[in-house]
Amino acid sequence: MARTTATFTVTSGNNDAREEANGTVELTRDRLLFNSAQNGSQVFGPFTLYRSAWDAYHFQNVTIPSGKYIVDARIELYVPGTTLTAIQEKVYVEQTATAVDLTTTASNVSNRTIDAGIAWDGAATPAGIFHTSPSINSALQTVVQKPAWTSGNNIIVIIEALSSTSHFYHAHRDLGASFGAKLVVTYDDDFPLTKRPTATIENQINAPVGNVFRRAFIKRRSASTGLYETDWFNITEFVKSWGTIKLSVDELRLNKFRHSGITLKVRNDGGDFNPNSNDQSLWNGFMTRYRTLLKIEAGYSTWDDTELPTDPTLGIFILTNDVDISGVKNEALLKFNSLQTVFEQVKAKDVAGLGATQTASDLIAKFRDASDGVGTAIFTQFITSTAWGIQATIANYNLATSTTIEEKNCWEVMSKLAEAEGFLLLINRTGGVEFRDRNERTSTSQFTLKGQGFNDSNIIQLTNYLEPVTKLFNNFRLKYIRDDTSTSFLTAGTTTTVNPSQSVWQFGVHQYEFENLWFPDTTTAQAAIDNLVTQFDVIKEEIKVKCKFIPQLEVSDKVLLNYHSYDIIGESRWDLFEWASDSAILTEDAEWAGQIGENFDWNGEQFKILSKIINLDKFTTSFHLRHL
Numbered sequence: 009m010a011r012t013t014a015t016f017t018v019t020s021g022n023n024d025a026r027e028e029a030n031g032t033v034e035l036t037r038d039r040l041l042f043n044s045a046q047n048g049s050q051v052f053g054p055f056t057l058y059r060s061a062w063d064a065y066h067f068q069n070v071t072i073p074s075g076k077y078i079v080d081a082r083i084e085l086y087v088p089g090t091t092l093t094a095i096q097e098k099v100y101v102e103q104t105a106t107a108v109d110l111t112t113t114a115s116n117v118s119n120r121t122i123d124a125g126i127a128w129d130g131a132a133t134p135a136g137i138f139h140t141s142p143s144i145n146s147a148l149q150t151v152v153q154k155p156a157w158t159s160g161n162n163i164i165v166i167i168e169a170l171s172s173t174s175h176f177y178h179a180h181r182d183l184g185a186s187f188g189a190k191l192v193v194t195y196d197d198d199f200p201l202t203k204r205p206t207a208t209i210e211n212q213i214n215a216p217v218g219n220v221f222r223r224a225f226i227k228r229r230s231a232s233t234g235l236y237e238t239d240w241f242n243i244t245e246f247v248k249s250w251g252t253i254k255l256s257v258d259e260l261r262l263n264k265f266r267h268s269g270i271t272l273k274v275r276n277d278g279g280d281f282n283p284n285s286n287d288q289s290l291w292n293g294f295m296t297r298y299r300t301l302l303k304i305e306a307g308y309s310t311w312d313d314t315e316l317p318t319d320p321t322l323g324i325f326i327l328t329n330d331v332d333i334s335g336v337k338n339e340a341l342l343k344f345n346s347l348q349t350v351f352e353q354v355k356a357k358d359v360a361g362l363g364a365t366q367t368a369s370d371l372i373a374k375f376r377d378a379s380d381g382v383g384t385a386i387f388t389q390f391i392t393s394t395a396w397g398i399q400a401t402i403a404n405y406n407l408a409t410s411t412t413i414e415e416k417n418c419w420e421v422m423s424k425l426a427e428a429e430g431f432l433l434l435i436n437r438t439g440g441v442e443f444r445d446r447n448e449r450t451s452t453s454q455f456t457l458k459g460q461g462f463n464d465s466n467i468i469q470l471t472n473y474l475e476p477v478t479k480l481f482n483n484f485r486l487k488y489i490r491d492d493t494s495t496s497f498l499t500a501g502t503t504t505t506v507n508p509s510q511s512v513w514q515f516g517v518h519q520y521e522f523e524n525l526w527f528p529d530t531t532t533a534q535a536a537i538d539n540l541v542t543q544f545d546v547i548k549e550e551i552k553v554k555c556k557f558i559p560q561l562e563v564s565d566k567v568l569l570n571y572h573s574y575d576i577i578g579e580s581r582w583d584l585f586e587w588a589s590d591s592a593i594l595t596e597d598a599e600w601a602g603q604i605g606e607n608f609d610w611n612g613e614q615f616k617i618l619s620k621i622i623n624l625d626k627f628t629t630s631f632h633l634r635h636l
Contacts, residue, residue: 101147105156212308256619267346324439351419364408395440461572
């Protein structure tokens with residue numbers, strides 16, 4: 009296969025730029041010192057070196073034909089003096105086919121649309137050589153496969169400083185013509201346009217290399233009306249680390265939904281995340297920072313600028329914790345909670361219309377539509393009415409008196425209704441509320457997880473296999489009348505008999521006890537716990553897997569699992585057993601088939617997602633799965 013290697017050079021001093029941590033951009037410096045913690049300059053021997061949080065290089069007339077396969081691409085920077093510390097940088101390619109000139113406009117470098125980046129770590133660099141970056145071929149590939157790309161267009165490569173103590177001393181074009189940055193690209197001449205990858209989420213996940221993106225937005229509240237602004241405000245440029253998101257249901261305890269929230273570490277060099285009384289704060293002119301909404305988006309960007317999944321939202325969160333600001337590092341720690349917090353901060357007794365004979369689904373709708381004393385919606389400020397999924401129920405409950413609800417918050421009451429129905433109550437990745445049965449979300453599989461022994465593997469590691477006896481419940485005890493009398497309790501389940509097919513004899517009695525005083529009669533209460541026995545009187549195997557970045561799946565989704573572990577060869581059985589003497593197979597016979605086995609072997613097996621953990625710094629997703 010024929011290949012071409014081409015070198016492109018920064019040819020003008022205005023085609024490279026440095027941007028300080030405060031957003032100031034300069035085009036005319038002959039050398040610089042990367043340092044993300046401070047602005048300004050530093051004397052280094054006979055030179056004055058200029059700090060930079062972002063560095064950009066504009067390569068003009070890049071003659072790569074449209075759609076060519078990029079085998080390798082690296083940027084080379086000239087080092088005029090010894091770099092005293094290890095390099096800790098990140099390299100990006102601006103994700104546009106028509107890159108525009110660099111200017112001195114504030115944040116002109118950091119505001120550009122970039123890919124997820126490649127880490128550039130290394131030892132201190134010697135003087136007098138061009139230092140070469142890791143390959144950025146994947147990021148460049150997405151640019152030359154865009155419909156607007158033609159040979160001769162321009163490319164901008166951006167480098168971000170990740171450490172305040174890493175000093176990467178290197179030159180800009182202003183030092184001289186021979187010192188300009190270089191972009192060295194190798195591409196296949198025979199890669200035809202017709203071989204561009206199909207734009208599907210499965211294709212992107214299963215590909216050896218994917219172009220991922222992540223974004224963060226906030227919504228602030230008006231100082232005059234108290235309502236949230238209409239449009240989301242993009243704060244992606246401030247984010248230094250993204251953390252993880254975890255959602256689970258029934259993972260550790262029955263009827264328990266957990267949502268970790270998310271913690272972002274953001275740059276605060278200009279005071280953008282200071283209290284709203286500060287003139288530089290993003291909240292200046294708005295209400296307090298607290299109860300600010302956050303939306304996280306992440307997914308894959310394909311060669312034709314298609315973003316997958318179609319809705320890349322990974323979660324909507326609310327800021328209810330202290331904002332921790334470091335004056336030393338000029339950064340802030342923002343701890344956002346799940347929207348579940350919104351319901352936990354409102355008393356159920358403040359919701360009007362909770363009646364004596366209403367179904368659980370009717371009552372959930374009352375919470376959805378709750379308003380204050382002047383008719384202003386409470387929860388639809390955070391979750392629109394159309395984002396609720398409420399499955400219809402039949403049994404009636406009595407929530408008409410304050411003694412019934414007591415001092416419970418809205419989430420506690422809704423959770424009790426879900427428990428009584430054997431339902432799930434959860435917040436999904438797009439910020440909607442789901443009140444529905446425990447069946448998997450769809451009858452068909454949403455994705456195929458593939459691991460060892462299968463092509464297009466997306467499982468990195470199978471970490472755990474469980475036979476969770478702690479999630480087996482073969483007896484239920486419900487208190488449904490307030491007074492402690494013998495008639496206040498109902499039970500359901502199986503009795504102990506010596507029977508190998510019964511779970512009580514296999515595993516002993518596992519009893520689940522709970523209290524729910526809202527059942528209208530004994531018949532309704534008994535039917536509810538009988539239904540719970542049917543659901544939980546069986547053990548189903550569970551596994552945990554760490555995967556590539558899979559953003560579109562939800563807890564309770566159905567997936568298929570393909571995984572074949574290595575063969576295990578047993579010891580020789582010669583002279584240890586009596587081999588079968590005829591075709592009749594007896595338990596004491598030692599058969600040849602017993603010599604080889606597999607530790608795990610699933611091929612198209614159906615599982616349900618109990619939990620997912622998305623690591624947005626490393627772009628991995630971990631799942632806890634239960635066999636269906």
